[in-house]
Amino acid sequence: MNLSFFLFYISAAVAITTAIMAVTRKNASHALIYLVVTLLSIAVIFFLLGAPFAAALEIVIYAGAIVVLFLFVVMMLNLGRSSVARESQWLRPGMWVLPAILSGVLFIVFGYTVLQTENSAMIEGQVVPPKEVGTVLFHEYLLGVELAGVLLLAALVGAFHLGRRYLEERREN
Amino acid sequence: MTTALSIPLEHVFFLAIILFLIGAFGVLIRRNIIFMLLSLEIMMNACGLAFVAAGARWAEPDGQIMFMFILALAAAEVAVALGLVVQFARRFETLDIDRAEELNG
Numbered sequence: 435m436n437l438s439f440f441l442f443y444i445s446a447a448v449a450i451t452t453a454i455m456a457v458t459r460k461n462a463s464h465a466l467i468y469l470v471v472t473l474l475s476i477a478v479i480f481f482l483l484g485a486p487f488a489a490a491l492e493i494v495i496y497a498g499a500i501v502v503l504f505l506f507v508v509m510m511l512n513l514g515r516s517s518v519a520r521e522s523q524w525l526r527p528g529m530w531v532l533p534a535i536l537s538g539v540l541f542i543v544f545g546y547t548v549l550q551t552e553n554s555a556m557i558e559g560q561v562v563p564p565k566e567v568g569t570v571l572f573h574e575y576l577l578g579v580e581l582a583g584v585l586l587l588a589a590l591v592g593a594f595h596l597g598r599r600y601l602e603e604r605r606e607n
Numbered sequence: 608m609t610t611a612l613s614i615p616l617e618h619v620f621f622l623a624i625i626l627f628l629i630g631a632f633g634v635l636i637r638r639n640i641i642f643m644l645l646s647l648e649i650m651m652n653a654c655g656l657a658f659v660a661a662g663a664r665w666a667e668p669d670g671q672i673m674f675m676f677i678l679a680l681a682a683a684e685v686a687v688a689l690g691l692v693v694q695f696a697r698r699f700e701t702l703d704i705d706r707a708e709e710l711n712g
Contacts, residue, residue: 438612446622453626457633457646469645472626476652482612483619483663488655488671495678500648500685507689508641511696517639524638524703533635537628544624548617557619559612560666567668575672582679589683596690 438559442482449475460521462508466501473497483557487564619660627653639702640692644685651681 452471459465473496480489571579626649633646655674662670692702699706 436611436613438610439614442612442614442618446618449622450625450629453629453649456649457629457637457642462639462641465642465645469648472649473652476626476656479619479622479656480659482610483659484610484612484666485659485663485671485674488659488674491675491678492652492655495682496648496652500682503685503689504641504645507692510693511702513641513702517702521639525636530632530636533632536635537632540631541624541628544628545621548620548624551617555616555664556613557616557660557663558666559610560663561608561610562662562666562668562671563608567671570668571672571675578672578676582676585683586679589686593686593690596687596694 438482442479445475445478445482448472449479458525460518460525462513462517463505466504466508469504470497470501473501482559484559484561486561487567616660616664620657623653623657623660626650626656638704640695640704641702643704644688644692648681648685651677 449472452468452475456465456468456472459468473492477489477492477497480486480492630646630648630650630653633649634643637643637646655677658670658673658677660670662668662673695707696702
């Protein structure tokens, strides 16, 4: 029982609460702010697990880049009060019952599987420094790095292609 | 060096499972595409958390490397999906995913 122990459970509770808030909000901007808090608490958990590099990437790329991309699109589409009213219309009470039951069933299945594992052990929080991660990444996983680069290039070309027509037609109007 | 954490591996896995199911629940109940993408991000984060936890259990860097691949995948997915969202909003004047059921250009 020490500080890290409690920090883990506090961050876990914050992550779960804000994740629930993020998927149930009606205003997209509010949901994204809750998502940022979820990502930050997951980053704290990464740090406690002894993965400081993953924690830094979680903050820099997820909370810093991906959520900002979401925010740009939300601003570009100009989702205001009318979209909040439409969300209330779409999120009718009672429609969450079946998804909740299905999620509960999946939770039982997943939980049963995890509890059956024989490799259960304590995580001691042994820190794996970024240097070690980099060494393994660029030796054993070099092919994966190359493929990730190709994937990002494809995404870049795809996003450019999808966005360009929108911008051109806007210019014509 | 250690962060003096001492928790069972299952607890982190249960956190990952709960976050994953919250994301799946969000995908099921929402009709707005942006919220569905947001829920997908939560699900991917849960997968990354499970990988990092498994890597931390054996103090090996492989878990963090898998997390980085998931990160690259998420970045690529979000870039393309948000481009599609912008096109969709322009074409149908709404973000209702049910409008895409015909998929006829």
